[in-house]
Amino acid sequence: MFDLNLRNKIIILGVLAALVPTVTGSLLVYWKEQRVNAQMQKAIDNYSYQLIDRAADDAYSTVEISNSMIQKYVDHSLSMGQSLLKYGGEVHFTNPNVTWNAINQFNLKSTTVSLPRFMVGNTWLQPNPDFKIKTPIIDEVTDITTATCTIFQRINEAGDMLRVATSVPNKDGSRAISTYIPAVNPDGKPNPVIASVLGGETFRGRAFVVNNWYMTAYAPLRNSKGEIIGMFYVGIRRDAAPAMRKILAETQVGKTGAIYILYATSSGASEARDLRGECVISKDAKYDGQNLINEQDVDGKYYIQDILQHAVKLRPNESGEMHVMLRNPANGEVTHQILQYQYFKPWDWVIIAQAPQSDFDEARENTHRELRSLLYLSIGGGVIGLAIAIWLALFISAHIARPIAQVTVIAGRIAEGNLLEAGQLAGAETCSLTKKRIDDGNSSVTERFSKTRDETGRLFCAVRTMIDNLYSLISQVKSASIQLISTATQISATSKQQESTVQNFGTSTSEIAAAVKEISATSQELLKTMDDVTIVANQTGSQAAAAHTSIGGMEEAMRKLAQSTGTISSKLSIINDKANNIGSVITTITKVADQTNLLSLNAAIEAEKAGEYGLGFSVVAREIRRLADQTAVATLDIEQMIREMQTSVSTGVMEMDKFSEEVRRGVDTASQLGQQFGRIIDQVQALTPRFEAVHEGMQAQSQGAQQINDAMLQLTDAARQSAVSIREFNLAAEQLHRAVQGLKEEITKFKVA
Amino acid sequence: MLALLFTIGTERFGLDASEIVEVAPYVELLHGSQPHDFVAGEFSYRGTPTPIIDLGLLTGQSACPPLLSTRIILVRRASPKYPDRIIGLLAEKVTETVTITPAQLHTTDQQIDEAAFKTPLTLDGYGTVQLLHLDRLLPTVVLDLVLG
Numbered sequence: 001m002f003d004l005n006l007r008n009k010i011i012i013l014g015v016l017a018a019l020v021p022t023v024t025g026s027l028l029v030y031w032k033e034q035r036v037n038a039q040m041q042k043a044i045d046n047y048s049y050q051l052i053d054r055a056a057d058d059a060y061s062t063v064e065i066s067n068s069m070i071q072k073y074v075d076h077s078l079s080m081g082q083s084l085l086k087y088g089g090e091v092h093f094t095n096p097n098v099t100w101n102a103i104n105q106f107n108l109k110s111t112t113v114s115l116p117r118f119m120v121g122n123t124w125l126q127p128n129p130d131f132k133i134k135t136p137i138i139d140e141v142t143d144i145t146t147a148t149c150t151i152f153q154r155i156n157e158a159g160d161m162l163r164v165a166t167s168v169p170n171k172d173g174s175r176a177i178s179t180y181i182p183a184v185n186p187d188g189k190p191n192p193v194i195a196s197v198l199g200g201e202t203f204r205g206r207a208f209v210v211n212n213w214y215m216t217a218y219a220p221l222r223n224s225k226g227e228i229i230g231m232f233y234v235g236i237r238r239d240a241a242p243a244m245r246k247i248l249a250e251t252q253v254g255k256t257g258a259i260y261i262l263y264a265t266s267s268g269a270s271e272a273r274d275l276r277g278e279c280v281i282s283k284d285a286k287y288d289g290q291n292l293i294n295e296q297d298v299d300g301k302y303y304i305q306d307i308l309q310h311a312v313k314l315r316p317n318e319s320g321e322m323h324v325m326l327r328n329p330a331n332g333e334v335t336h337q338i339l340q341y342q343y344f345k346p347w348d349w350v351i352i353a354q355a356p357q358s359d360f361d362e363a364r365e366n367t368h369r370e371l372r373s374l375l376y377l378s379i380g381g382g383v384i385g386l387a388i389a390i391w392l393a394l395f396i397s398a399h400i401a402r403p404i405a406q407v408t409v410i411a412g413r414i415a416e417g418n419l420l421e422a423g424q425l426a427g428a429e430t431c432s433l434t435k436k437r438i439d440d441g442n443s444s445v446t447e448r449f450s451k452t453r454d455e456t457g458r459l460f461c462a463v464r465t466m467i468d469n470l471y472s473l474i475s476q477v478k479s480a481s482i483q484l485i486s487t488a489t490q491i492s493a494t495s496k497q498q499e500s501t502v503q504n505f506g507t508s509t510s511e512i513a514a515a516v517k518e519i520s521a522t523s524q525e526l527l528k529t530m531d532d533v534t535i536v537a538n539q540t541g542s543q544a545a546a547a548h549t550s551i552g553g554m555e556e557a558m559r560k561l562a563q564s565t566g567t568i569s570s571k572l573s574i575i576n577d578k579a580n581n582i583g584s585v586i587t588t589i590t591k592v593a594d595q596t597n598l599l600s601l602n603a604a605i606e607a608e609k610a611g612e613y614g615l616g617f618s619v620v621a622r623e624i625r626r627l628a629d630q631t632a633v634a635t636l637d638i639e640q641m642i643r644e645m646q647t648s649v650s651t652g653v654m655e656m657d658k659f660s661e662e663v664r665r666g667v668d669t670a671s672q673l674g675q676q677f678g679r680i681i682d683q684v685q686a687l688t689p690r691f692e693a694v695h696e697g698m699q700a701q702s703q704g705a706q707q708i709n710d711a712m713l714q715l716t717d718a719a720r721q722s723a724v725s726i727r728e729f730n731l732a733a734e735q736l737h738r739a740v741q742g743l744k745e746e747i748t749k750f751k752v753a
Numbered sequence: 754m755l756a757l758l759f760t761i762g763t764e765r766f767g768l769d770a771s772e773i774v775e776v777a778p779y780v781e782l783l784h785g786s787q788p789h790d791f792v793a794g795e796f797s798y799r800g801t802p803t804p805i806i807d808l809g810l811l812t813g814q815s816a817c818p819p820l821l822s823t824r825i826i827l828v829r830r831a832s833p834k835y836p837d838r839i840i841g842l843l844a845e846k847v848t849e850t851v852t853i854t855p856a857q858l859h860t861t862d863q864q865i866d867e868a869a870f871k872t873p874l875t876l877d878g879y880g881t882v883q884l885l886h887l888d889r890l891l892p893t894v895v896l897d898l899v900l901g
Contacts, residue, residue, distance in 0.1 A: 594778070594821045597848050601757065601776045604850045608755040608770040618755070622850075629848070 007401035014393025015386065022382025029378045033371040040367045048254065048338065048360040053319050055253040056340040056353035059261070060317060063344045063351065066244040070215040070236055071204065077145035077234040078202070078217040081137075084144075085221075085232060088137050089121015092223045098127065102155065102162050105179045106186045118153045118164050118230065125151060125165040129174045135165045141234065142167035148214070150233040151221070152181070159183040159198045161231055168235070193218050197231045206238060206347060213238045213347070238347060248281045255362070257338075257355025258283035262292060262304070264312050264343060264350045277304055280349065297324040298334055311343040311350040318342065403460060410463055490732045534691040541684035548677035555670040562667055565660040572656060576649045582642050586635050593631040600625030756853050757826065758882065759844035762814035766844070766871065767851060767882045774827040774839055776847060779819060788898050793817075793843050798827060804899050805841035811890070822846045828887060832896045840891070840899060851876060853884075 004012070085091070093116035103110045117124045120137055128135045141149040148168045152161035162180040170176040183194045196203035196218070203218040214235035221230040251259045260282050263275040277293025295304045303324045310320050322339040336357040343350055603621035607614030756767035757776065782794030782805055791810035795802050805825060809817045817823045824847035830840050857874060870890040871883035891899075 590821065598776055598778055598824065601847070601850060604755060605757065605770045605773050605776065625848075625850070632848075 005401065006404060007397040010397035010400060011390070011393040014389050014396065018382075018386045018389030022379070022386055026375065026379045026382060029371075029375045033368075033375060036371055037364075037368060040364055044360050044364050044367075047363075048355070048357065049321065049340070051360075052253055052257065052338050052340040052353045052355050053321075055251060055257070055259060055355075056319055056342050056351055057317065059248055059251060059259045059351045059353060060342045060344055062244055062247055063261075063347065063349060067215070067238075067344070067346055070238060073145075074147065074204070074215045074217045074234060074236055077141070077147035077149075077236070078219055078232070080145050081141040081147075081149055081232060081234050082219060084137055084141050085120060088123060090224055091221050091229065092119050093117065093229065094119050094124070100127070100162060100164075100178050102160075103179045104182055106182065113155055113162070115153055115155065115162070118151065120151075127164065127177055129177055131167075131169070131173070131175060135167070135175070138165045138167050145234065147234045147236045150176075150235075152218075152231045152233065154229050154231075155180060159194045161194060161197075164230075166233075198228060200228070207235065245281055249283055249285060251353075253353045254355035254359035256359055257353065260287065260292075260352040260354060262308065262350045262352065264308050264348050277308060298327050299325070303339075307339065307341050307352065308350055311341050314341075314343045316343075316345065403457075407459055407463055410467075414463075414467070490735070494728050494732055530691065534688065537684055537687050537691060541681060541688065544677055544680045544684055548674060548681055551670055551674040551677055555667060555674055558663060558667040558670050562660060562663040565656060565663055569653060569656040569660060572649050572653045576646060576653065579642050579646045579649060583639070583646075586638050586642065589631065589635045590639075593628045593635060596628035597625055597632065600628055754853050754855075754858070756851050756882075756884065757847065758849040758851055758879070759824075759826070760846040761808045761812055761817075761844055765880065765882045766885045767853065767874070768826065768828075768885045768887070770850065772828050772887055774829055777825040777827055777841070779821075779823045779825060779843070788901065792899060796825070796841065798839055798841070801839065803827070803839050803841050805843055806891070806899060807843045808890075809843070809845070817843050817845050820845065822848050830887070830891060830896055832893045832900070834893075834897050835900045838896075838900055840896070851879060851882070858884075 095116055097114040097116050099112060099114045101110050102113050117126075119125070123136050125135065125137070138149050138151060141147070148166070150163050150166035150168055153164045154160070155162050160180050160182050163177050166175050166177055168176045181191055181194060183191055183198075185191050192205075193203045193207060193216075197220045200220055202220070203216070205216065206213050207216040207218075208214075215238050216233060216235035219232045220228045221232050223229050248259050248261060253259065261280040263278045263280065265276055274291075276291075278291045279287035279289065282288055292304050293308070294302060297303050301324075303322065307320070307322060314320055320341050322341070324337050324339060325334055326337050327334050337354055338357055339352055339354050341350055341352045600621045603624065604618055607618030607621055610617065755770040757770055757773055758765060758767050760766065777796075777798070780796055782796050783802075784794045787794070791807050793805045793807040793810075793816075795804050797803070807816050809815055823843065823845050825841040825843055826847060827839050827841055829837065831837050853874065853876065857876060870886050872886065874882050874884050876882050
């Protein structure tokens with residue numbers, strides 16, 4: 001269906017074989033990419049949620065560990081403190097009383113109470129608000145354990161406990177003595193700490209001490225009678241665990257996300273401060289101490305409130321998830337934030353792990369990029385494969401098609417009769433010229449073709465044998481070629497001669513340059529001569545025109561003469577016909593005369609026989625015979641005249657014919673003459689404007705023209721030499737031509753053979 | 754006497770008109786079985802087949818050419834074998850008659866040879882004319898040969 005040669009077909013096959021998988025692979029990769037992208041999105045989303053959740057979990061665990069560790073430390077501190085206390089001696093009251101301005105730590109209402117001195121062994125714990133002054137026992141415990149320590153004195157039966165000695169600082173930096181924990185909280189419920197202690201139990205847990213949450217332990221203090229006269233407190237500020245703070249504050253969620261810890265409620269804390277929504281720990285302590293309860297997302301939703309509301313209902317280690325759109329106040333950018341939150345009930349903390357979704361886009365983008373690069377790689381690989389396939393196809397097709405193409409070319413050469421080239425191509429052995437060229441690449445390829453034993457190789461051998469057989473016929477051609485070579489040598493010699501002539505030309509040119517000044521003068525004369533020539537040319541033109549007119553008249557006359565001659569000829573031939581007619585008439589007359597003569601003879605004879613009676617008749621007969629004789633003579637004369645006339649007429653006709661022939665020639669000559677004159681006139685007329693142009697040019701460029709004119713003479717000389725050389729060259733060329741002709745004939749013979 | 758003039762070869766002859774039956778134009782002759790070379794042929798004279806003797810051939814000269822003036826002279830001849838027969842004589846330039854006076858006839862000085870078939874006469878305006886003697890030119894032998 002397509003007219004493709006063998007090589008192109010193979011190439012197309014190879015290219016298609018490479019192209020189809022490449023295109024298919026690329027399409028598959030492209031199709032897969034969409035699906036993988038979707039799956040990746042899902043996986044990354046899952047992963048990101050899990051990551052954030054894990055961060056929340058980790059934070060939760062950290063807090064939990066901290067909690068238990070602090071709790072243990074508190075226990076340790078408590079036992080340490082109790083040991084020191086026991087070492088100090090028995091606790092008891094002694095007189096005189098001390099008046100205390102007792103302040104309820106919840107509602108800050110103060111009442112004045114008078115209480116006995118609180119004694120440890122023999123040491124009185126005097127009211128000491130100054131940290132610079134050591135309070136016995138208390139400061140020792142604090143120094144050893146670093147925990148805060150307080151000794152409470154039971155105010156009344158209800159169990160209000162007054163701080164009489166403490167290492168807990170107030171806001172103003174003084175010791176927070178003379179505050180008391182009421183047995184009943186402001187909400188009317190019994191204070192859990194007081195309740196436990198009065199029950200003889202040690203209270204452990206968080207407690208809002210003065211104005212901070214502490215991990216605490218409260219142990220009852222009994223006198224020798226076993227009455228609970230106070231309680232012993234050790235506590236460690238919960239948020240004072242710096243490692244935990246550091247860990248949490250520095251925890252990074254995703255790429256830019258962080259951990260935020262907020263208070264979920266405000267239960268158990270001071271009325272003066274609403275802790276709900278207050279930030280405990282934030283990244284870089286950015287929001288520490290701020291209340292974030294009224295934070296809004298872009299839609300105006302109070303999302304922190306939602307989180308706190310929901311978080312308190314979560315079980316330990318359960319996570320809540322929230323997606324919010326937040327506007328960055330710095331640049332107004334809206335980001336999609338993923339929040340995972342957990343609730344650490346012991347500390348009433350909501351642990352929020354927050355990370356923008358964009359942090360995880362990178363992974364998706366990486367995947368996308370990887371897939372893209374895979375697509376490009378597959379396309380690139382396909383292109384490379386295609387290139388390799390094309391190269392291979394070219395190579396293989398060349399391997400297959402070239403011998404056949406070569407044979408085709410050789411066959412074409414043989415068909416054209418170009419046996420030598422065919423022999424060269426085929427590497428035929430008898431071609432000596434071919435032998436010389438066997439070294440080049442083409443021939444080596446040929447050698448390879450002929451050495452292979454496949455069809456192409458055998459074909460090649462067959463073609464080669466054929467050419468060998470044909471080549472034996474070329475010997476004649478060879479001899480002709482030798483002649484050709486000698487002729488070529490002759491040509492080269494002639495060309496050398498021409499070279500020398502050219503050198504002569506060079507010297508002539510320099511001579512021309514030298515002769516410029518002399519030439520200038522001559523140029524003026526030449527100008528005059530040119531004028532003369534122009535005049536003469538004009539005269540010649542006018543004379544030639546006159547001659548042309550005359551010739552035209554002559555031609556016309558000659559033509560008329562030719563016509564007249566023709567007329568005369570025809571007239572003469574008419575005369576000749578008439579004369580012939582006259583001849584026939586005369587013959588008739590002669591016959592009549594003859595008959596008359598015969599009649600008169602017989603009449604005379606009869607009259608003689610009649611004797612005397614016939615005398616008169618005989619006279620008549622004689623007379624008749626005489627008339628007949630005269631007639632005969634006259635006819636003879638006429639005959640003679642007619643014959644002469646006919647002779648003259650035929651001569652005249654012949655002369656006329658000759659004449660008319662001459663006239664015709666004359667007419668031809670005259671017309672030729674007329675044409676020649678016409679041409680002369682044309683040439684002369686053409687000459688005149690040229691002469692004028694030359695004249696003008698010479699006037700304009702007088703000197704230059706004269707130089708050239710004079711140089712022309714020398715150039716003419718050189719040209720004559722050149723002409724001689726060229727003549728020789730022509731002779732050589734003729735010989736060459738003859739040789740080529742001979743060669744051609746030989747080749748023609750060869751073709752036939 | 755009236756004589757018919759004619760030419761045989763180069764000589765001018767004359768024949769006595771009384772011996773002539775008629776002068777006939779030269780016509781195409783019938784060539785039958787000629788008894789002799791000098792017999793030119795036969796022609797039908799008034800229904801009778803008549804032999805023609807070429808006088809040129811008879812007198813040992815060339816045959817008479819076929820011209821308008823070459824005519825047949827019909828003469829009456831008789832032999833013992835063939836009484837009263839007409840014979841044609843072919844001669845040239847048979848166009849004229851001449852009257853020969855007896856004086857002219859007898860002025861000849863020449864010895865008349867009895868055997869000779871002609872007698873030379875000198876006639877004014879004609880020169881020498883040989884008078885032909887038919888009985889001597891055509892003897893019985895010849896007549897019998899021709900007519901037989």
